Amino acid sequence: MISVGKCICFCILIIQCAFTNAIEINEGFSLPSFDPQMKDTKVQIMDELYNNTQGETWPNLSRSRAVAIRTQRDVSQNESIGYGVGAGVSLRDVVFEPFGYNQTGLANLRTLLNVGVKTLVLDLFYNEGNGKWLVCPKKKVLQQRDKNVPDECLVNSFNLTSVVNTLSDYILATNNNLNFNTLFLLLRLNAISFPTNVTVPASLINSGVQDLSIIAQIPNVALPYLIDTTKLPSLEYLLSKTRSRLFPIIIENKTPFNETDLPVSDDQLFVSSTIESLNSPDDTNVLDISFTHFSRSNCTRLEDGPNPNLISFSYDSSYLPFNLSTYRESIICGHNPIISTPFKNLVDISVFLEFSLWSWAPLQPTPILFDELSDPGLVYNITVIRSWLDGNNNLSTTPDIGSESPFVSSWGDVNSANSSGSDTSSNSNLNVNGGNDDDNNSDNSYINRCAVLSRVGWVATSCERSFRTICQNTRNLSDYWISQEKKSYVRSIKTCEQLDGDYTMVLPKTYFEQSHLIEMMPKDQLFLWINLNSMSTENCWVVGLTATCPYQEVVSRHIFAQMISPSAAMAWMLITIFILFQFRRLPVHKNRKHWKKLLNEKLKGDLDGVPS
Numbered sequence: 001m002i003s004v005g006k007c008i009c010f011c012i013l014i015i016q017c018a019f020t021n022a023i024e025i026n027e028g029f030s031l032p033s034f035d036p037q038m039k040d041t042k043v044q045i046m047d048e049l050y051n052n053t054q055g056e057t058w059p060n061l062s063r064s065r066a067v068a069i070r071t072q073r074d075v076s077q078n079e080s081i082g083y084g085v086g087a088g089v090s091l092r093d094v095v096f097e098p099f100g101y102n103q104t105g106l107a108n109l110r111t112l113l114n115v116g117v118k119t120l121v122l123d124l125f126y127n128e129g130n131g132k133w134l135v136c137p138k139k140k141v142l143q144q145r146d147k148n149v150p151d152e153c154l155v156n157s158f159n160l161t162s163v164v165n166t167l168s169d170y171i172l173a174t175n176n177n178l179n180f181n182t183l184f185l186l187l188r189l190n191a192i193s194f195p196t197n198v199t200v201p202a203s204l205i206n207s208g209v210q211d212l213s214i215i216a217q218i219p220n221v222a223l224p225y226l227i228d229t230t231k232l233p234s235l236e237y238l239l240s241k242t243r244s245r246l247f248p249i250i251i252e253n254k255t256p257f258n259e260t261d262l263p264v265s266d267d268q269l270f271v272s273s274t275i276e277s278l279n280s281p282d283d284t285n286v287l288d289i290s291f292t293h294f295s296r297s298n299c300t301r302l303e304d305g306p307n308p309n310l311i312s313f314s315y316d317s318s319y320l321p322f323n324l325s326t327y328r329e330s331i332i333c334g335h336n337p338i339i340s341t342p343f344k345n346l347v348d349i350s351v352f353l354e355f356s357l358w359s360w361a362p363l364q365p366t367p368i369l370f371d372e373l374s375d376p377g378l379v380y381n382i383t384v385i386r387s388w389l390d391g392n393n394n395l396s397t398t399p400d401i402g403s404e405s406p407f408v409s410s411w412g413d414v415n416s417a418n419s420s421g422s423d424t425s426s427n428s429n430l431n432v433n434g435g436n437d438d439d440n441n442s443d444n445s446y447i448n449r450c451a452v453l454s455r456v457g458w459v460a461t462s463c464e465r466s467f468r469t470i471c472q473n474t475r476n477l478s479d480y481w482i483s484q485e486k487k488s489y490v491r492s493i494k495t496c497e498q499l500d501g502d503y504t505m506v507l508p509k510t511y512f513e514q515s516h517l518i519e520m521m522p523k524d525q526l527f528l529w530i531n532l533n534s535m536s537t538e539n540c541w542v543v544g545l546t547a548t549c550p551y552q553e554v555v556s557r558h559i560f561a562q563m564i565s566p567s568a569a570m571a572w573m574l575i576t577i578f579i580l581f582q583f584r585r586l587p588v589h590k591n592r593k594h595w596k597k598l599l600n601e602k603l604k605g606d607l608d609g610v611p612s
Contacts, residue, residue: 053363055350059111065353068360069116071541073181074550075359075532076509077236080308081182083510084235085331087356088119088184088313088338089349092137098342101136101152106166108346113170115353119184119313119336124160124212126255128193133160133209138192141204155207164214171219171245178551180239184336185215186291186313187269188252211263220245224285225267232309250275251291251313287311290335294326299333306334306512315340328355334511358511361457365534365541366448449534450489451541452527453508455518459527460534463489469529470517471496472506480506480520482528492529493545505531507543 054062061069069086076084089095089112096105109120125134134141136153144150152158167185174180194200216223222244227233238244249270257263272289288307294314314335316322321341322330330337337356343349354362450463453470466486473479481503483495496503507530508514521528534541540549 052366053350054115054353055347058347058350059114061115064363064366065116067365067539067541068357069181070178071365071532072357072359073235074541075507075543077239078234079510080232081235081238082232082308082311083306083334083512084182085312085334085336085358085511086118087116087353088121088336089117090121090123090315090338090340092121092123093340094342094349095346096135098344099346101140102154102158106158106162109163109166110170111346112349113167113183115350116356117353118181119186119338121186121188121251121315121338121340122163123188123190125190125192126257127205128191128256130205131210132205132207133212134192134205134207135160135163136204137190138194141200142198144204145200150204153204155203155205159207160209160212161207161214164218167246168218175220175243175245177239180245182235182238183246184311184313185246185248186251186338187212187215187248189250189255189257191255213264213268215248216264216268218246218248222247222270223267224270227270229270229284229287230309232311247287249287249289251289289313291315293317293320294322294330294335294337299329306510312336313338317341322352324352324355327352331356331358332511332515357457358514359458359508361454361459364458365451365460365539449538451530451532453514453517453521453530454527455521457514458530458532461527463533463535465489467492467527467529468522468525469496470506470520471499471503474502474504482520482522489529489533490545493531505529507531 052063054065057063073084091109095108095112099105099108112120122135123137125137126132127134134153134155135158136144141153144153167183171183194205215221220243222238222242226242226244233242247270248268249272251272251274253275255262266283266285270285270287271283272291273286274289274291288310290310290312292314294316312335314330315338316326318341322337322339327337327339339349339352447462448460450461451458452461452467453459466488468483468486469492471481471483473481479501481496481499483492485495487495493505496505506517508517517528531543532541533545535545536542536547537549540551542549
């Protein structure tokens with residue numbers, strides 16, 4: 001009979017085994033292990049990296065982008081939300097027109113949210129005939145009227161309410177500290193009317209939405225009375241104080257309404273400062289917005305400095321679409337780029353998403369354990385050339401890989417530095433063992449756990465590699481010191497701390513600071529250490545050596561719940577069986593006294609001792 005103690009110990013053992021596997025941050029990402037020794041060609045490594053790009057993991061967010069987005073958010077959490085740039089799209093041009101004003105279009109909207117698009121431009125149409133708001137333009141409504149069986153613009157399944165519900169579902173599904181981020185819903189208001197001699201079915205125009213207050217019902221929406229529009233809050237303030245995520249902003253008004261008769265109260269939607277008909281200087285819901293066609297002249301100059309209370313958006317057009325060069329320039333200039341040119345396949349937008357962060361370089365931080373710093377052109381080749389060769393040359397926004405591309409020119413600096421032999425940490429042959437290490441330390445237990453600054457963003461690499469670093473005076477933030485000696489990550493941090501004054505290893509917290517540091521990089525240096533690592537917990541990037549992952553408890557519980565369920569069910573089943581045995585003993589146990597009496601009577605006739 002199994003004792004109660006043994007049964008409980010067995011159950012605890014099962015639970016403990018499950019718990020020991022639930023302590024690292026991986027959010028359910030399941031990636032095949034990669035043994036560098038088994039991948040001895042550059043093509044194979046490119047294949048391995050390409051399999052982890054956003055295009056290959058579509059429609060889910062790729063592992064590297066999930067970590068990169070969260071890291072950028074955490075680093076900038078105390079900065080103004082005006083500094084938080086990211087990808088955006090025009091829903092009418094990129095989603096609804098090419099894929100349908102129907103459930104398919106809504107599904108594609110949800111996919112874009114899933115893969116990290118943070119700015120959405122939504123065109124709304126006010127029907128002056130019945131006072132209802134539509135998402136379908138007049139031209140599309142008339143096209144559907146002429147069809148015997150219309151499959152788009154049916155207001156019972158596609159209207160402003162269904163768009164709001166899609167946004168609400170996404171926000172509720174990601175309303176946690178891991179995925180909390182700001183979203184912008186930019187509204188362009190238009191007016192339409194139909195001639196009196198034209199009959200339009202109610203199924204196409206009677207949406208039932210008479211005012212825009214339904215947008216204010218989205219969970220975690222930012223309401224004007226919660227936000228000081230004269231001084232934009234930080235992301236940390238939104239996360240800890242108001243839990244506001246979505247900013248609905250009217251950026252264009254082509255309706256007969258003005259600020260006094262707009263069918264929504266002024267405490268429910270923000271209004272762009274550029275719309276004179278909808279705001280006055282005393283309004284508390286007016287945000288300082290820049291919404292312009294991107295050009296290099298719009299880029300914030302280093303000597304001017306950015307405006308922390310301005311949110312900047314830039315857009316392209318069919319006659320001047322974004323390419324990777326102008327798209328990336330928009331990001332590093334502090335604009336939220338909004339793509340308005342359609343794609344044949346929506347997944348083709350993935351190439352641009354890889355370049356949508358000001359912080360990390362494309363595909364970073366990579367999970368692949370190899371020394372990508374030895375081949376600085378590899379990332380660009382994977383995201384652009386490989387995508388081009390794989391048949392994505394039907395992109396309307398074709399990648400520009402000419403001489404004006406900031407990536408080609410930046411990597412050109414790298415190649416010239418290599419040719420001069422100025423950086424011994426890089427070489428022409430791909431080295432999968434961690435590269436040159438001036439510290440002569442062969443311990444690579446922290447491969448890809450520390451970050452360096454390159455001319456195209458942060459790159460994850462081994463903490464044991466040796467680079468120069470930039471130190472910053474915490475009392476005078478304009479005072480920098482660049483080391484001359486190359487050291488490991490840990491030794492570089494100590495070098496900064498040992499300087500006279502309060503110096504620490506630098507970490508850029510905004511696109512503006514990053515641009516400033518890149519300008520300061522010595523021309524003969526390809527990479528410099530920055531104060532960012534994931535040494536304490538994989539996939540969780542923190543500042544400094546003593547910092548711990550703020551999501552460790554959250555993620556461990558999440559993973560623990562998934563892993564413990566089968567073990568807990570088995571343990572509960574064993575305990576239940578044990579309890580049942582206690583109440584229903586075996587028949588032999590019930591007759592124990594009877595068979596013991598029979599045995600004693602039989603033994604009475606037996607002789608004691610050994611027979612002679």
